[in-house]
Amino acid sequence: MPETIEELVRQAIAAAQQAGDLAEFEVEDCGVERPADTDHGEWTSTVALRSARLARTAPAKIAQAIIAHMPASPAIAKVEVAGPGFINFYLNAAANNEIIRTVREQGMDFARVDEGHGLKVNYEFISANPTGPLHVGHGRWAALGDSMCNVLEHAGYHVDREYYINDHGSQMDVFGGSVVTRYLQLIQIMREDGCDVATAYDKLLADREAYVEDENDEHPENHPFMDAFNEALGGNSYGGDYIVEIAREFVESDGDKWVDADADERANEFRERAYQAMLGRIRATCDASRCPFDLWFSERSLYVKDESGTSQVDRAFKRLDDMGHLYSTDDGALWFRSTTFGDDKDRVLVKSNGEYTYFASDVAYHWNKFQRDDYSIDLWGADHHGYIARVTNVCDAMGYEGKFEVDLGQFVNLLRNGEPVRMSKRRGTMVSYQELLDEVGVDAARYTLISKSANQTIDFDIEAVKKQSSSNPVFYVQYAHARVCSILRRAAGVTEEQAAEMGMDAVAKQAIGEDYDLSLLTDPTELQLGRKISSLPDLIASAARDRAPFRLTHYVEELASDFHGFYNACQVLPSEGRPVAEDLSRARLAACDAVRITLALCLKLIGVSAPEVMRREEQVEE
RNA sequence: GCGCUCGUAACUCAAUUGGAUAGAGUAUCGGACUUCUAAUCCGCCGGUUGAGGGUUCGAAUCCCUCCGAGCGCACCA
Numbered sequence: 091m092p093e094t095i096e097e098l099v100r101q102a103i104a105a106a107q108q109a110g111d112l113a114e115f116e117v118e119d120c121g122v123e124r125p126a127d128t129d130h131g132e133w134t135s136t137v138a139l140r141s142a143r144l145a146r147t148a149p150a151k152i153a154q155a156i157i158a159h160m161p162a163s164p165a166i167a168k169v170e171v172a173g174p175g176f177i178n179f180y181l182n183a184a185a186n187n188e189i190i191r192t193v194r195e196q197g198m199d200f201a202r203v204d205e206g207h208g209l210k211v212n213y214e215f216i217s218a219n220p221t222g223p224l225h226v227g228h229g230r231w232a233a234l235g236d237s238m239c240n241v242l243e244h245a246g247y248h249v250d251r252e253y254y255i256n257d258h259g260s261q262m263d264v265f266g267g268s269v270v271t272r273y274l275q276l277i278q279i280m281r282e283d284g285c286d287v288a289t290a291y292d293k294l295l296a297d298r299e300a301y302v303e304d305e306n307d308e309h310p311e312n313h314p315f316m317d318a319f320n321e322a323l324g325g326n327s328y329g330g331d332y333i334v335e336i337a338r339e340f341v342e343s344d345g346d347k348w349v350d351a352d353a354d355e356r357a358n359e360f361r362e363r364a365y366q367a368m369l370g371r372i373r374a375t376c377d378a379s380r381c382p383f384d385l386w387f388s389e390r391s392l393y394v395k396d397e398s399g400t401s402q403v404d405r406a407f408k409r410l411d412d413m414g415h416l417y418s419t420d421d422g423a424l425w426f427r428s429t430t431f432g433d434d435k436d437r438v439l440v441k442s443n444g445e446y447t448y449f450a451s452d453v454a455y456h457w458n459k460f461q462r463d464d465y466s467i468d469l470w471g472a473d474h475h476g477y478i479a480r481v482t483n484v485c486d487a488m489g490y491e492g493k494f495e496v497d498l499g500q501f502v503n504l505l506r507n508g509e510p511v512r513m514s515k516r517r518g519t520m521v522s523y524q525e526l527l528d529e530v531g532v533d534a535a536r537y538t539l540i541s542k543s544a545n546q547t548i549d550f551d552i553e554a555v556k557k558q559s560s561s562n563p564v565f566y567v568q569y570a571h572a573r574v575c576s577i578l579r580r581a582a583g584v585t586e587e588q589a590a591e592m593g594m595d596a597v598a599k600q601a602i603g604e605d606y607d608l609s610l611l612t613d614p615t616e617l618q619l620g621r622k623i624s625s626l627p628d629l630i631a632s633a634a635r636d637r638a639p640f641r642l643t644h645y646v647e648e649l650a651s652d653f654h655g656f657y658n659a660c661q662v663l664p665s666e667g668r669p670v671a672e673d674l675s676r677a678r679l680a681a682c683d684a685v686r687i688t689l690a691l692c693l694k695l696i697g698v699s700a701p702e703v704m705r706r707e708e709q710v711e712e
Numbered sequence: 713g714c715g716c717u718c719g720u721a722a723c724u725c726a727a728u729u730g731g732a733u734a735g736a737g738u739a740u741c742g743g744a745c746u747u748c749u750a751a752u753c754c755g756c757c758g759g760u761u762g763a764g765g766g767u768u769c770g771a772a773u774c775c776c777u778c779c780g781a782g783c784g785c786a787c788c789a
Contacts, residue, residue, distance in 0.1 A: 126732075136731065142769055149769065173732040174769070219789070259789055423787060434714085434785080441787040448789050475716045476784045500717065501782080542725065545717055547782070549724075562751090563737070569751050577748055625728090632728040644726060647736080651753095658744090658753040665748060682748095704751070 091165070091624070092122045092133065095179055098163055099135050105159035112155040115144040124625055131168075131178035132186060132621055138175035149175025187608035187620040190684040197595065198691055201626040205634045206247030212463035213239050216376070217254040220369045221265040223332055226502045226550065227471055229379065229523035233539040233697065234499055235469045236381040237639040240695040245634030250463055251383045253376075257365060258389040258451060265368075266361025268319075268328040270348075272337035273360070275315050277346045287341045294334045302516045332522075336367050375524045379532055380697045392454045393446075403450060406457035406488070407439065415487045426453070431483035453484050460490050467637075472500045472545075497637050499544045505551040530556045533698045537564035540696055541643040563647050564698060567689065570650035572704040574686040577662055581679055586703055594702060598683040602676050610677045615656035619681050622652050623688050630695075639696060646692045653685045 099120040106112035121136035138153035145152055153171040160169050165185035172178050193200045215235030218228050239249045272294065279290035294315055301313035310317060320327065340348070340360070348356050369386075376383065392402045400408075407424075410416050415427050416439070424440035426449075439450040459466045466485070470477070478496045485494035504511040504521055511521060527535055534555045541563070542548055555562065579589045581601035589597045611617065626645065633641045662678045664670040670678070690700040 121731095123731090124728085126727080126735085130732070134732090139731070139769075176732065221789095256789065261789055421787090425787095438787045443787080445787080447787065451789095471783095472717065473783055478716085498717075546725080547718080554724095565751055566737090569749085573749065573752085580748060629728065636728075638728085641726090641728070644736080651736085654752055655754090657748080661748070663748045668748085670748095703749095705749080 091181075091185075094163065094165065095122045095133050095135065096120045098161060098166075099137055099156065099177065102156045102160040103137070105161075106155045109159065111158065112152065113145040113147060115141055117141065124628070125176070125178060128618065128621060130172060130176065131170075131180040132624075133179040133181075135177040135179075136175075138171075138177060142175070153177050182609075183612045183617060184609035186617055186624075187611050187681070189620050189624045190608055190611075190680050193623060193684040193687050194598070194680065197687055198694065200687065200691060201630050202244055202246070203627050203631045203634075204246040205631045206242060206245050208246060208248055209465055210248045210250070210463040211242060212250045212252060212459045212466045213242070213469070214252045214254055214459075214467070215469035216381075217256070218372065219256045219261060220365055220372060221261055221328055222330060222368070224372055224375050224523040226504055226521055226523055226526055227499075229526060229535065230499055230502050230539045230548065231469050231471070232376060232379050232381045232523070233536040234544055234639065236379075237536075237540050237642070237696045238469070238497070238637060240697070241630060241633050241639045241642070244695060245630050247634065250385065252385045252387055252459075253383045254387050254389065254455060255369065256389050256448075256451075258393065259448060262361055262365065263357070264323070264326050265328055266357055266364055267323055268333045269337050269340070269364040270356060270360045271319050271322050271327070272334050273340050274349065275319065276334075276337055276341050277349055279315075280341075280346075287338055290341075291334060291338045295331055298329065298331065298334070305516060329516075332368075332371070336364050339367060371524070375522075375527070378524065378527050379536060387455065387458075389451050389455070392451055392458070401454075402458055403446065403454040406454040407450075409457065409488055410453070410484070413487060413489075426480070426484060426487070428480050428483045431479075431486055433479050433483055437480045449480065452481055456481060456485055456490075456494065457488055460485075460488070460493065465493050465495070466490075467495045467497060469497045469499060472498045474498075497544060500547040502539070502548045502550050505549055505554075507553045508551065511552075526552070533568070534562065534564050536697050537643060540640055543638065543640055563643070565704075567646050567650045567693070568699070568701050569704055570653045571686060571689045571693070571700045572702060573657065574653070574682045574689075575702040577682055578679065578686070581663055581675075589702065594686065598679070598686070602679045602683060606676045606680045607673055608677055608680065610674050611681060613656075613660055615652070615659040616678070616681060618652050619649075619656055619685060622649050623684055626688060626692075642692050642696050646689060646696075649685065649688060649692075653682075653689075656681070 099122070100117065103112065103117055107114055117137060119137075119140070121140055123134055123136065125131060125134045138149040138156065141152060142149045150171060153175040157169050157171055157177060165181055166179055167182040168180040170178055170180075213235065215238075216224065216228050216231045218224055224232070235251070239251050242249050275294060276287060276290045279285065279293055280287060283289070283293075297313045297315040300309070301316035304310075304312060316329070319329065340363070348359070373386075395401050395404075407416065410426065415430065416424060417427060418424050419442075421442040422440075422444070423438055423442045425436045426439050428437045429435060437449055438447050439453065440446055456466060468481075475496075475498055481496070482494055485491070530538075530552060538550060538555050539548065575589070575594055575597075578594065578597050578601050579586065582589075582597045584592070584597055584600070611620070629641060629645050633639055660678060661668045661670050662682060663675060693700045
């Protein structure tokens with residue numbers, strides 16, 4: 091439709107200029123947009139405003155000249171000039187509602203746009219260290235990243251979803267060492283108390299809890315194990331409950347066989363098995379939040395030598411060196427000349443002690459990405475923003491200028507009933523994402539985490555999100571979907587079970603039939619449905635372009651609101667005292683069905699389920 | 713000190729990137745159910761877009777200066 095309008099406007103301008111009613115000027119873009127306010131028609135052209143200077147004429151006057159020469163079009167009911175010079179187009183009902191048929195034909199392929207032109211994008215997100223569970227902040231990247239990928243794919247990009255596992259650095263040894271220490275403590279308690287592992291486990295957790303509470307160390311007698319743990323590891327440790335949990339798994343599967351084992355062998359075994367256990371938990375949490383990855387990329391793999399005797403790190407370094415971007419200092423450190431690209435200082439790749447920095451891995455990793463994809467996007471927490479410059483610079487240096495992008499996500503503040511969830515220094519990081527998912531459910535968690543612009547911090551109130559009430563937009567939207575399904579089921583004369591069996595598309599087909607006349611839908615609330623649904627392709631394109639999947643949550647709330655308004659104003663099925671003509675009823679059913687499909691599609695893109703049935707009994711009593 | 717992200721209704725946020733009278737939800741208040749599921753709808757109230765300048769037909773949006781909040785400025789990962 092915008093193409094049609096654009097063409098009409100161009101013809102009108104040419105005709106007006108030919109007739110001498112309008113000064114000659116070149117038109118680049120007619121600025122066909124959707125008016126913010128639906129009172130202003132379905133489409134508007136800002137060409138008169140844009141051309142005011144070129145034409146040396148007041149915008150309103152230009153607009154008048156243009157509409158005087160506007161060719162007639164079957165789809166357009168009315169064209170008028172409004173405000174400072176907007177040219178507003180009002181579609182007739184049939185043209186406006188045609189989108190309903192389109193949606194029903196295209197289903198989940200509706201609103202596919204070609205914003206990306208098939209560009210191969212590597213989208214890396216979460217990438218939390220495998221030394222602890224995902225926390226709520228990671229949950230935001232999960233929701234955001236996954237939704238972003240869905241939107242990009244719908245907008246014509248080819249997306250590879252990637253999780254980068256930081257399994258290389260010394261923190262892995264610290265992690266393994268922490269589990270060993272906890273393991274030894276469990277065995278010690280079992281031997282001294284003659285108890286089973288469950289009892290020993292509880293004792294260690296209670297000990298840790300006492301330690302967390304005792305911030306000023308006034309009662310060291312209440313947490314001897316935590317103190318011993320810290321002493322054994324010199325404070326360089328992971329103290330969380332999950333470490334004790336993993337240690338317990340070692341006791342359960344291996345008994346006490348590692349107590350007197352060779353320390354190095356034990357350290358290796360524990361590090362590797364604990365790593366896999368932790369990674370398993372992380373994957374499970376990603377699965378639970380409907381966040382799949384195409385590739386789990388191991389940092390270690392960057393250091394593995396191939397047949398040529400070189401690793402990916404070596405090859406990436408060689409590339410940089412060949413291009414003259416590396417240098418060594420007398421102490422043996424290797425540097426990347428980041429200042430060439432405007433950084434504050436050069437950055438170390440290899441430390442003077444011979445160890446590789448985290449940055450070295452990132453250089454090789456991004457080089458690797460560009461061997462596989464055309465464009466690379468990293469989703470990072472806002473606290474890493476200081477790191478953007480050096481990675482961008484190194485991508486530029488390797489010859490991939492303009493092909494690397496970082497999307498930042500601000501933090502999540504966790505609240506409960508308006509009060510910040512207390513996070514003491516000793517408790518370390520916060521509530522795990524898995525716990526949050528378990529408490530509020532995936533739908534509410536994802537919806538809430540995605541519903542705000544990524545560069546806004548989120549106040550996530552657990553109680554408010556959990557509350558299944560009208561104040562919670564996710565239920566409002568899901569209810570609209572369930573309500574449509576209910577109507578369609580009733581129209582088709584099928585039970586919930588039968589509908590679940592045959593699928594809603596088949597139910598809708600049975601209810602509506604093949605032919606229906608969309609020109610019958612002329613009520614303002616009916617026209618609004620077509621208008622709103624028609625705007626989705628543009629919205630998807632903009633959400634992809636601006637990396638703003640949260641716009642879908644706003645859209646879906648608006649569409650649900652439009653539907654509820656329609657539902658209250660227009661009877662779909664005839665009932666006692668409210669007759670509806672058969673052909674009008676079927677046209678309204680088709681509109682309902684288009685709403686259902688559009689809602690389901692949008693919810694799918696943001697990873698939220700679209701329930702076909704919702705019952706009030708499920709509501710939580712206050 | 714430098715950098716990044718912000719500051720919009722009482723609260724939580726929008727405003728498709730420079731467009732029309734800055735919009736939604738929540739909360740408060742007032743209406744609509746023996747219903748095609750009221751987890752709904754309709755209405756009222758609510759604004760100097762942190763402050764001050766500038767750019768132009770037009771600014772919440774772009775530029776400058778302040779004020780305030782959060783987060784960064786490692787041979788840590």
